[in-house]
Amino acid sequence: MSTCDRKGRPLVAVTGLGIITSLGRGKTENWTKLTRGQSGIGTIKRFSTEGLKTHIAGSVDFMLPAGFNSQQLSFALAEAVAHESLGQAGMSGANAFPGPLFIAVPPAELAWKIREELASTLPDHAPVTYTAMIQENFGKRKDILDVFSMGGVGDLVAQRFRTQGSPISVSTACASGATVVQMGVDAIRFGQTKAVLAVGTDGSINVESVIRFSLLSALSTHNDPPQDASRPFSHKRDGFVMAEGAAALVLENFDTARARGAEILGIVAGCGERADTFHRTRSNPDGSAIIGAINNALDDAGLSPDEIDYINAHGTSTPENDKMEALACRSVFGERMNALPISSNKSMIGHTLTAAGAIEAVISLLTIQHGLLPPTINYHEPDPAIPFDVVPNVARAQKVERVMSNSFGFGGQNVSLIFRSPP
Amino acid sequence: MNDVVVTGIGMVSSLGVGADSHIGLFDGKLQPVFDRHSMAPYPIHPLAPIDFDLLIPKKGDQRQMDQGQRIGVYAAGLALQDGGVLGDAEFLQKTHLIVAAGDGERDIAVDEEILSALGSASDRQVYFNQLMSKKLRPTLFLAQLPNLLAGNISIVHGVTGSSRTFMGEEAAGLDAIATMTARIRAGSVDAGLVGGSYSAPRLDMMLHLGLGGNILSGEPASVWARNERGGGMICGSVGAFLLLESRSNAERRGARISAVLGPVFSEHCFRKHGEVERCADDLWQRMEPSLTSSPLGIVSGATGAEPLTAQELGSFKHPRSRREIYVRATGTMIGHALEAVAPANVALASLALREEKYFAPFDQTGVEAHAPAPPSQIVVTSFGHWRGEGMILLRDARGDRS
Numbered sequence: 001m002s003t004c005d006r007k008g009r010p011l012v013a014v015t016g017l018g019i020i021t022s023l024g025r026g027k028t029e030n031w032t033k034l035t036r037g038q039s040g041i042g043t044i045k046r047f048s049t050e051g052l053k054t055h056i057a058g059s060v061d062f063m064l065p066a067g068f069n070s071q072q073l074s075f076a077l078a079e080a081v082a083h084e085s086l087g088q089a090g091m092s093g094a095n096a097f098p099g100p101l102f103i104a105v106p107p108a109e110l111a112w113k114i115r116e117e118l119a120s121t122l123p124d125h126a127p128v129t130y131t132a133m134i135q136e137n138f139g140k141r142k143d144i145l146d147v148f149s150m151g152g153v154g155d156l157v158a159q160r161f162r163t164q165g166s167p168i169s170v171s172t173a174c175a176s177g178a179t180v181v182q183m184g185v186d187a188i189r190f191g192q193t194k195a196v197l198a199v200g201t202d203g204s205i206n207v208e209s210v211i212r213f214s215l216l217s218a219l220s221t222h223n224d225p226p227q228d229a230s231r232p233f234s235h236k237r238d239g240f241v242m243a244e245g246a247a248a249l250v251l252e253n254f255d256t257a258r259a260r261g262a263e264i265l266g267i268v269a270g271c272g273e274r275a276d277t278f279h280r281t282r283s284n285p286d287g288s289a290i291i292g293a294i295n296n297a298l299d300d301a302g303l304s305p306d307e308i309d310y311i312n313a314h315g316t317s318t319p320e321n322d323k324m325e326a327l328a329c330r331s332v333f334g335e336r337m338n339a340l341p342i343s344s345n346k347s348m349i350g351h352t353l354t355a356a357g358a359i360e361a362v363i364s365l366l367t368i369q370h371g372l373l374p375p376t377i378n379y380h381e382p383d384p385a386i387p388f389d390v391v392p393n394v395a396r397a398q399k400v401e402r403v404m405s406n407s408f409g410f411g412g413q414n415v416s417l418i419f420r421s422p423p
Numbered sequence: 424m425n426d427v428v429v430t431g432i433g434m435v436s437s438l439g440v441g442a443d444s445h446i447g448l449f450d451g452k453l454q455p456v457f458d459r460h461s462m463a464p465y466p467i468h469p470l471a472p473i474d475f476d477l478l479i480p481k482k483g484d485q486r487q488m489d490q491g492q493r494i495g496v497y498a499a500g501l502a503l504q505d506g507g508v509l510g511d512a513e514f515l516q517k518t519h520l521i522v523a524a525g526d527g528e529r530d531i532a533v534d535e536e537i538l539s540a541l542g543s544a545s546d547r548q549v550y551f552n553q554l555m556s557k558k559l560r561p562t563l564f565l566a567q568l569p570n571l572l573a574g575n576i577s578i579v580h581g582v583t584g585s586s587r588t589f590m591g592e593e594a595a596g597l598d599a600i601a602t603m604t605a606r607i608r609a610g611s612v613d614a615g616l617v618g619g620s621y622s623a624p625r626l627d628m629m630l631h632l633g634l635g636g637n638i639l640s641g642e643p644a645s646v647w648a649r650n651e652r653g654g655g656m657i658c659g660s661v662g663a664f665l666l667l668e669s670r671s672n673a674e675r676r677g678a679r680i681s682a683v684l685g686p687v688f689s690e691h692c693f694r695k696h697g698e699v700e701r702c703a704d705d706l707w708q709r710m711e712p713s714l715t716s717s718p719l720g721i722v723s724g725a726t727g728a729e730p731l732t733a734q735e736l737g738s739f740k741h742p743r744s745r746r747e748i749y750v751r752a753t754g755t756m757i758g759h760a761l762e763a764v765a766p767a768n769v770a771l772a773s774l775a776l777r778e779e780k781y782f783a784p785f786d787q788t789g790v791e792a793h794a795p796a797p798p799s800q801i802v803v804t805s806f807g808h809w810r811g812e813g814m815i816l817l818r819d820a821r822g823d824r825s
Contacts, residue, residue: 139636151591
């Protein structure tokens with residue numbers, strides 16, 4: 001008899017975790033700094049920000065020597081967190097990983113440096129055109145496909161850890177990291193595999209990305225001091241802070257994991273998703289899609305709202321997101337929101353975009369493991385419209401059995417995950 | 424395990440708009456359409472004339488999308504219309520969405536202007552920041568995000584059960600179909616909309632593909648006839664979406680079943696020496712137990728790039744050893760459309776099964792023999808230009824009921 005959840009499906013265990021953020025590398029360093037309320041946000045040094053409105057980010061500059069492109073950094077981050085998670089799961093030996101890879105990656109785009117390289121092959125002073133670049137370089141840069149194809153980073157990770165089958169590269173914008181966890185849960189529940197490597201990675205702080213988000217008025221312009229800029233649920237929040245990072249989770253069929261003597265770090269109890277029809281960058285004002293995602297997660301887990309102990313918020317620090325997330329939480333959890341702790345990791349590590357759902361899933365599981373709630377820092381002027389317990393500024397010891405982690409993306413793609421302590 | 428059936432076909436290509444405009448492929452009356460100029464010297468298949476207003480009524484919505492997204496949103500609408508559920512809010516709230524998509528088109532003029540100017544700029548980085556901030560349109564970013572094709576489908580058509588986007592060229596199209604099929608088989612969802620789109624006249628993609636030497640220049644030729652010129656793909660504008668349902672869901676609402684899905688395999692091989700052949704052999708071996716001895720249609724996603732196309736052709740010895748096979752490479756007629764290849768070929772194969780017809784040969788090299796009777800089983804193949812190896816079996820809805 002296999003061990004099943006309340007709906008008779010195979011139970012999905014988490015047996016390995018890996019994380020990198022602007023705070024540092026690995027679970028220990030991240031957890032220590034997160035629970036001390038430390039910020040990883042700083043002034044961008046990777047490129048000149050002269051003329052830009054935003055000069056700050058949570059960039060990861062310690063992974064590679066200078067001069068790397070976003071694809072290379074996204075891969076280096078993914079490789080490192082996958083390695084950490086497999087080590088913890090006791091699967092880092094020479095063997096191939098016994099299941100598929102689901103990976104949340106930023107969309108691949110040719111780096112400007114390479115575009116300039118290609119342009120430099122043209123005769124001096126000739127106007128640079130794409131047609132000329134194609135003809136001059138035709139068939140000469142097959143290496144580009146391996147890195148800058150949309151499936152490039154996922155393919156490299158799959159090769160490195162020898163995962164099974166086609167690696168699936170996912171984009172549900174800022175929910176991507178949660179979607180890969182949900183896809184892993186599906187694959188195990190459907191009996192397609194006993195193990196899944198779920199990774200979210202984002203190394204895309206480059207000048208064009210910063211300008212693009214800036215043009216959408218999504219970024220905080222509170223440049224000085226940088227560590228004060230991300231202030232979820234605060235009255236004067238003015239946008240999110242772009243950040244990099246990655247996280248990996250080894251998911252396993254509970255019985256398979258137990259049979260091989262793996263330590264069970266937690267259970268993925270439920271996943272819920274819902275798409276919005278309202279607008280490309282904003283939620284429906286009635287909150288229906290994010291309420292739907294949260295309710296679907298509770299329903300999938302077979303839990304009532306009263307059984308959630310803590311919420312790891314999406315909490316981006318944009319005026320819109322935090323307002324809508326508060327509305328949705330109020331709608332689902334009712335009066336209980338006045339006491340139910342909810343905090344945003346993004347106050348310290350910024351918004352890691354594609355990776356955020358996976359990073360916050362890892363932090364949710366660490367929260368269960370340590371019985372300590374990471375704070376929402378920079379919380380000095382509460383938004384009167386959001387009178388929640390945001391675990392202000394200082395971490396708090398509290399036993400947690402069930403955590404909900406929310407992720408909402410541009411394009412109206414919303415995912416909510418529920419983790420619980422090991423049985 | 425639930426049976427998975429195709430109940431809606433949405434298809435847009437250079438040949439026409441809507442599944443029915445591709446029916447001419449059965450009697451050989453349709454000829455491929457080329458645009459030899461806009462990407463010269465590389466020919467492409469342009470999008471057939473289309474009135475986006477018919478299925479994307481708000482101009483504001485159209486403006487927020489790039490051409491690939493408009494094609495995809497339109498094709499998604501066609502699939503819902505073909506399935507009889509367009510505008511059926513109750514059905515669409517329970518319909519799940521998986522889209523295979525790449526980046527939207529960059530602003531080519533801005534890129535070229537910046538690259539031309541950077542050469543002589545004294546402070547390149549400051550100059551770059553200034554130009555970028557000034558020239559980039561704010562909404563362009565949204566048209567470039569891969570997941571915004573799905574986002575726009577939700578907005579325009581109201582599909583909200585869930586929304587996922589897979590990236591990764593041809594593999595993404597295969598994986599989208601594989602994942603949705605698995606979800607329906609497992610009973611996790613009853614209905615799903617799955618597909619992709621590609622707009623061919625895109626210099627940024629032509630650069631990417633050209634760097635790998637994967638596009639054909641000069642006079643067009645059929646997929647199987649490009650070998651002597653070194654091979655290469657001819658890109659085509661395509662939008663292809665499928666409404667997939669559990670058989671019970673389709674029967675409950677009285678939906679027309681176009682085809683029944685068999686195994687969906689999506690593999691991963693590294694294209695080193697001998698790997699493609701090994702992968703193809705392995706896929707045919709895994710497919711064999713699901714095939715009958717009756718004639719088999721093979722709707723191939725062959726790119727025309729070499730040696731890949733020749734390697735796929737060689738692998739047909741496996742199915743041919745047990746039955747008659749009728750190969751058709753759709754790339755000859757509609758071009759290669761990356762993420763949309765597998766959805767388009769499943770759409771065309773489903774159309775053939777539904778109409779009880781089969782495609783006239785697309786090619787004169789002898790690879791594509793005339794089929795005396797329409798096959799009741801069709802394998803869709805994919806060997807993508809870089810990755811994306813897979814096969815999908817479709818059967819007609821009648822034979823499967825026994």
